Amino acid sequence: MSAAATAGLRGRQRALGSPSPAFRALQYGFLALALVFALGPIGWGLSTSFKTPAEINALPPTWIPHDVTIANYVESVLSERFLRHVFNTVLVVLACLALALGLSAHAAYAAARFAFRGKGLILMLMWATIMIPGVAVIVPLYLVAIWTSLYDTLWALVLVYSAWLVPTLVWLLRGFVAAIPAELEEAARIDGCSRLTAFYRITLPLLRPGLLAGSVLVFTLVWNEFLIAYSLVLSNESRLVQVGIYFFITEVGIKWGPLTAAAMGAVVPVLAAYAFLQRAFIQGLSAGAVKG
């Protein structure tokens, strides 16, 4: 490749001494190996998901399917079972968006705008909960969920996920609130708004880039979470996507075609969310959170 030549053309690169061709080759070799490691499992799963059962069990294994089929996707991703789990997950995401983002926006406002007694302690305690590993609380949460009759309902999941998200979201949103000039709210309050009304009318709309970024966090946590969704929900009707895939193995049996298809189907929304987050961030930054 003309990589060394391209690099040599760049002024700054030259100013810092352009690396020798051997060093460049070493870098590309390393990158190639890393790419194989990173994409190997995904590529193999993707390949399997488009194969016929005969080709999945064929020896030697093939990386590119001979007869491309979407039967695996029809059987898994389009099955009533999988769609049901997707629907459940979306419900939980929506409820968590309302609860976690709502609570966090208020808390972040308090953290960014006020000085008050106990602020440091409360925030520190809240942020300390990030360090509590999920596996350390699943057993008591399971028992509490049974005693409160929340076991096997989506509400249990909404409450736990929201509580796990709030500390991170407060951290994230606090920065966004701090970036909004307090004078805007003060002007609104001089015009007769209460503090709360000023928050809803002035601050919250300007907080939209932060809320968008936060909603991607909410989505990826809920979509990818397994431990709580497994521990607090029993029946097939209330399962979320990841747990559904886990039980696909034990209940339907290991059928690698549909299984890899379901896995691929479950990865795509997260990729979309990530792409969206990147765009939202760039737009949010370039548009400027505050136009004045």
Place this chain on the structure above:
Amino acid sequence: MTPRIESGEIVYSIMVAATAFRDGLATIAPWRLGAGERMAPYMFLLPAFALVSAVSFLPLGFAVVQSFFRSDYLELGRFIGISNYGDYLYGRGGPGFVWNSLVYCGATVAIALPLGFLLALVLNENLPLRGTLRTLLILPWLVSNLIGALLWWWLGNPQYSPVIHALRQVGLSAPDMVTNKHAAMTAVVLCNAWASYPLVMVFVLAALQTVPKELLESAQIDGASGLQRFRHVTFPIVSNTTMVALVLTTLHAFKNVEIILLMTGGGPVGATETMAIRVFQEGFQFFRMGVASSGAVVVFLVNVLFTLAFIRVLRGESST
């Protein structure tokens, strides 16, 4: 300044609904909301704190209590001191699983940290297709642990795996992770390192942006070689962030359940049973809730100790 409403933005319409609700509340029950400037910050902060406490602190406290009592599934029995802890640490095959946790965390970090760090260094240079390469190399981070485990499990399948087939072609025999202890540990470590290195990469890449170009250039003018520039200019600036990435990777490995649960279930003969997976199994496979709770407390304490030690190291470094 009016709020702009665009259709289809769920988050925003939820916020608008909340606004209407709270505005309504303000007219019906003004004393609740206008409780004086002094109370205002608490009104904003406490609902969030209440939820976090209820879901994080209360269960943790309950786990501590339960760990000292005999439990018969849902019922709390009599006080039995620390015998649950004994059961957790010495029951079923002895404390070898503590060693497994160490190996699992250590090996994961030993792969993920250098890999992520070197990738960040390479991707920080002006390469063609740099953006695409970054995106592709971040992919394993976005895949959930469960699905990552599923994909690695399938890739390590002894019968149909292309990797094992290729190894056989060149005359190497690859041990089966279902029956071979070392193969099982290698498989789960590889999967976890695969899922973990992008975090290191992203963190270090972000830190590398803060290295001033002028500093590197002046170091070069002073005759520093590439390696010297890295050692004396770049590395001191990114070392703190690397430390944070190291801790996050270790903690993730320490508390991770999904990968081992799906790939090996802790087997063969407990070879991949870690401290976290044993908590999960005691709780949800053997339903010995007291033992599971004592394990949960141990896992939590190790987590806290590790975090505190790390904060001390960070403080110590920044003061020098």
